[in-house]
Amino acid sequence: MSRRRHSDDSDDSDGQPHKRRRTSEPSEIEERLESLICRVGEKSNSSLESNLEGLAGVLEADLPNYKSKILRILCTVARLLPEKLTVYTTLVGLLNARNYNFGGEFVEAMIRQLKECLKVNMYNEAVHLVRFLSDLVNCHVIAAPSMVAMFENFVSVTQEEDVPQVRCDWYIFAFLSSLPWVGKELYEKKDAEMDRLLSQTESYLKRRQKIHVPMLQVWTADKPHPQEEYLDCLWSQIQKLKKDRWQERHILRPYLAFDSILCEALQHNLPPFTPPPHTEDSVYPMPRVIFRMFDYTDDPEGPVMPGSHSVERFVIEENLHCIIKSHWKERKTCAAQLLSYPGNNKIPLNYHIVEVIFAELFQLPSPPHIEVMYTTLLIELCKLQPGSLPQVLAQATEMLYMRLDTMNTTCVDRFINWFSHHLSNFQFRWSWEDWSDCLTQDLEKPKPKFVREVLEKCMRLSYHQRIIDIVPASFSVLSPANPVCIYKYGDESNRSLPGYTVALCLTIAIKNKASNDEIFSILKDVPNPNQDDDDDEGFTFNPLKIEVFVQTLLHLAAKSFSHSFSALAKFHEVFKTLAESDEGKLHVLRVVYEVWKNHPQMIAVLVDKMIRTQIVDCAAVANWIFSSELAHDFTRFYIWEILHSTIRKMNKHVLKIHKELEDTKARLARQHKRRDSDDDDRSSDREDGPLEEQIERLQEKVESAQSEQKNLFLVIFQRFIMLLTEHLVRCETGGIDVFTPWYKSCIERLQQIFLQHHQIIQQYMVTFENLLFTAELDHHILAVFQQFCTVQCTSKLFMFSLLCG
Amino acid sequence: MCSGGTLSILRSDSYVDLSQYRDQHFRGTRYDQERLLRKSCTLYVGNLSFYTTEEQIHELFGKSGDIKKIIMGLDKVKKTACGFCFVEYYARGDAENAMRYINGTRLDDRIIRTDWDAGFKEGRQYGRGRSGGQVRDEYRQDYDAGRGGYGKTVQCHFQP
Numbered sequence: 029m030s031r032r033r034h035s036d037d038s039d040d041s042d043g044q045p046h047k048r049r050r051t052s053e054p055s056e057i058e059e060r061l062e063s064l065i066c067r068v069g070e071k072s073n074s075s076l077e078s079n080l081e082g083l084a085g086v087l088e089a090d091l092p093n094y095k096s097k098i099l100r101i102l103c104t105v106a107r108l109l110p111e112k113l114t115v116y117t118t119l120v121g122l123l124n125a126r127n128y129n130f131g132g133e134f135v136e137a138m139i140r141q142l143k144e145c146l147k148v149n150m151y152n153e154a155v156h157l158v159r160f161l162s163d164l165v166n167c168h169v170i171a172a173p174s175m176v177a178m179f180e181n182f183v184s185v186t187q188e189e190d191v192p193q194v195r196c197d198w199y200i201f202a203f204l205s206s207l208p209w210v211g212k213e214l215y216e217k218k219d220a221e222m223d224r225l226l227s228q229t230e231s232y233l234k235r236r237q238k239i240h241v242p243m244l245q246v247w248t249a250d251k252p253h254p255q256e257e258y259l260d261c262l263w264s265q266i267q268k269l270k271k272d273r274w275q276e277r278h279i280l281r282p283y284l285a286f287d288s289i290l291c292e293a294l295q296h297n298l299p300p301f302t303p304p305p306h307t308e309d310s311v312y313p314m315p316r317v318i319f320r321m322f323d324y325t326d327d328p329e330g331p332v333m334p335g336s337h338s339v340e341r342f343v344i345e346e347n348l349h350c351i352i353k354s355h356w357k358e359r360k361t362c363a364a365q366l367l368s369y370p371g372n373n374k375i376p377l378n379y380h381i382v383e384v385i386f387a388e389l390f391q392l393p394s395p396p397h398i399e400v401m402y403t404t405l406l407i408e409l410c411k412l413q414p415g416s417l418p419q420v421l422a423q424a425t426e427m428l429y430m431r432l433d434t435m436n437t438t439c440v441d442r443f444i445n446w447f448s449h450h451l452s453n454f455q456f457r458w459s460w461e462d463w464s465d466c467l468t469q470d471l472e473k474p475k476p477k478f479v480r481e482v483l484e485k486c487m488r489l490s491y492h493q494r495i496i497d498i499v500p501a502s503f504s505v506l507s508p509a510n511p512v513c514i515y516k517y518g519d520e521s522n523r524s525l526p527g528y529t530v531a532l533c534l535t536i537a538i539k540n541k542a543s544n545d546e547i548f549s550i551l552k553d554v555p556n557p558n559q560d561d562d563d564d565e566g567f568t569f570n571p572l573k574i575e576v577f578v579q580t581l582l583h584l585a586a587k588s589f590s591h592s593f594s595a596l597a598k599f600h601e602v603f604k605t606l607a608e609s610d611e612g613k614l615h616v617l618r619v620v621y622e623v624w625k626n627h628p629q630m631i632a633v634l635v636d637k638m639i640r641t642q643i644v645d646c647a648a649v650a651n652w653i654f655s656s657e658l659a660h661d662f663t664r665f666y667i668w669e670i671l672h673s674t675i676r677k678m679n680k681h682v683l684k685i686h687k688e689l690e691d692t693k694a695r696l697a698r699q700h701k702r703r704d705s706d707d708d709d710r711s712s713d714r715e716d717g718p719l720e721e722q723i724e725r726l727q728e729k730v731e732s733a734q735s736e737q738k739n740l741f742l743v744i745f746q747r748f749i750m751l752l753t754e755h756l757v758r759c760e761t762g763g764i765d766v767f768t769p770w771y772k773s774c775i776e777r778l779q780q781i782f783l784q785h786h787q788i789i790q791q792y793m794v795t796f797e798n799l800l801f802t803a804e805l806d807h808h809i810l811a812v813f814q815q816f817c818t819v820q821c822t823s824k825l826f827m828f829s830l831l832c833g
Numbered sequence: 834m835c836s837g838g839t840l841s842i843l844r845s846d847s848y849v850d851l852s853q854y855r856d857q858h859f860r861g862t863r864y865d866q867e868r869l870l871r872k873s874c875t876l877y878v879g880n881l882s883f884y885t886t887e888e889q890i891h892e893l894f895g896k897s898g899d900i901k902k903i904i905m906g907l908d909k910v911k912k913t914a915c916g917f918c919f920v921e922y923y924a925r926g927d928a929e930n931a932m933r934y935i936n937g938t939r940l941d942d943r944i945i946r947t948d949w950d951a952g953f954k955e956g957r958q959y960g961r962g963r964s965g966g967q968v969r970d971e972y973r974q975d976y977d978a979g980r981g982g983y984g985k986t987v988q989c990h991f992q993p
Contacts, residue, residue, distance in 0.1 A: 059841070062840060062841060063841075066840055066841075066842050100838065101840075104838055104839065104840055105840065108839065108840060108843060109840070354843055355843075357845070357846045357848070357849075357933060358845055358846070358847060358848070359848075359933065359934065361845070398897065398930055398934070399896070400896040400897055400930065400934045400935065401930075401933070401934050403934070404933075404934040404935075404938060407938065445896075449893075449896065452939060452940075453938055453939045455942060485892075488888065488889070488892040489889060489892055489893060489940070490889065490941065491886070491889075588886070588887050588888070589887050589888060589891060589903070590887060590903070590904075590905070629888060629891070629892065630888075633891065636899075673899075
């Protein structure tokens, strides 16, 4: 341990700039203001009301000198801390009561911010701004009629022609989702107008398309809880709210305590707000399905859970989602904030939290945050509430298990990953016997399949014997195989196999650190079962050569991943030569599978390495996955992990080259700019030469990479279509039901390809539509494509053209 | 005026911040080391069991992104695993997520700890304790079945 003392002197002697804070007053004050504003509403010894009053006084005093900073901070909290909406609207209300002009400037700033958010496609943040503005009506900052007028402009977007449905959806959502806060006030002041708006909303909701819904539902069954389309659910909630005469009791409204002050304040009118027009660059939020897994029957001891069509449910869920969005990087803070959500013991908070977290984890197409975050967040929550949360989580797990039969395959994948990782943090303790019902089912059915995959993942996080020890003996049929290597030339009894002697030779040579050339010369003697005469080089596709070499090498390197990677690296030349042709690549993959079929994790890392070192390409992997040799493992989770990982590598590769091209173009542009400003006659276009050549080369590289990417998806889709069509034809001629567990799995895997990679697929839509997803296709398969189009769609016209054939 | 920007409470990313630890064997200035740590894709992983395998580490750390390389920490004398490793990712963002969500969770029933590493160099895969393992295993007094039992100095007291 060094005994150097770290004084300022030694740092300065490095000659590096020492980051010392200069005491600059303005930025310190801004930080202090921001901190004061952000912290109001947190746990405190004083009441929220007195804290707000105090803060309003401080800010009012600071207005003369720091008005623009205060405006900026308040606009930002309105946009980014929606879970504390009413705290900040109250604050603004108090400020407006003390300083009318400030209130006006704030409203103007908010409108500017709203316009800008819409312009840059920040629609989720724009909703928060709209809601904030509407709650300002409750704080007597904004006049109700002007808010209604804004909503009238929002709803009139539904009358626009030739715009994507998702555009109209957003404006309706912004309107409806503000009503829990301000519905009462607006209805009291302008009931006729509100009725008209609600009626226009209703007719829009009736005529909008909902083909996308099945693709986004976590469960296909409607029982016990229907998975509703998000606007349908919100509409039901608002209708119920209206029926209850807009009485809403969950939202914390600090402004009520200040009513006498606030009602003296003068209100501002919102300027007329025209929704910015739709442009080519507009990207609206994708439609959603509301995830529900609990209702009031699930916690009979505790407070009653608000019903699925109650507006309280909507507000609670919105706020909990916002808390996660604010604090996802800080898991301890996030857990603490979730648990301190104001519920006053009137709601079963643990159930809401677990439901909201699973809603995000299972969200289709993708969770808002990386999956592992949710696992760790749930662990933090268990640490903070050890007496109650683990039980809710166990209950949730049990419920998810019970409903596996109708759960979307992608969601099952995530459930497997979550549950196995979670168990590994709790010594794999689980009451497996409770799930003995799955032992009597066909292994392809969802429940036994789930348990098998979970046990396999648990093994990956521990070791084989551990898994055998933690499950009851009856579960051995579902236990994973011992992940050992299968070497076909291993036993003396195999000496009659063709290539056996060469395998022995290779083994000795490799152990003696042979070079690639020596390996080549040993392999030269291997006959080619495919043809009578090799060409001179003897390096055409020779499956036996590949078999002998790959089997032997992988067997020798079986000890660990690192050993296998070293082997691939050392004999890269041999691999490249043997796998030069497409058939060669496919055969290498086949042999890898034969050797390591007990160790799917090893197969996955080897395939990854072989793609990265260009021993095989992505298309070869796709063809291998759909090959008959793998049919037995086709529905296993690891296969799809490999395929999606392969697609992601392809996508990253394209992006990387594209970026290189853009960077080089930018360099050329800068060079031009420098020359233009140089006024130097001596500089000439000659200098552009190398860069221009580079750009041309990169352009070709990009086109080639994109072509490879498009081809990869073509292969995948083609193979899916072949496989599914075979099954459909077989069922039809045999008169059996199409919907076998295999078929459900396969169709959902196809959907998964569309959903997980929708942005890329969108680029090549025309090709896919013309070549593959034509009207001649079986309607079962075509439906998947059409559902995808409506989810992805950015043009109403395009969608109609698809539906009309 | 009011568009863009964020709040410092939302910028907080404490799991990704540098710890106090600096490698004393690092060749270069403190500033160089910190610069490397701030853009590193490599994590040091500590408090592993001696029996934890590369496969287990790959499965766990693969949850935050694609792993480029894992280098197991070895006892300098015995050349066997001695309870630490390096995990290198292709992308910095994946390493950051590991710091946020895998650091402080369990592997092989042990709470593991991750920290930024300035980058693997040959020789750094070996323990720096006098007996060949990690320094922490030289002097500790407790019994840890996953890390060779008692600390080395304690073990010495049992030798005749």
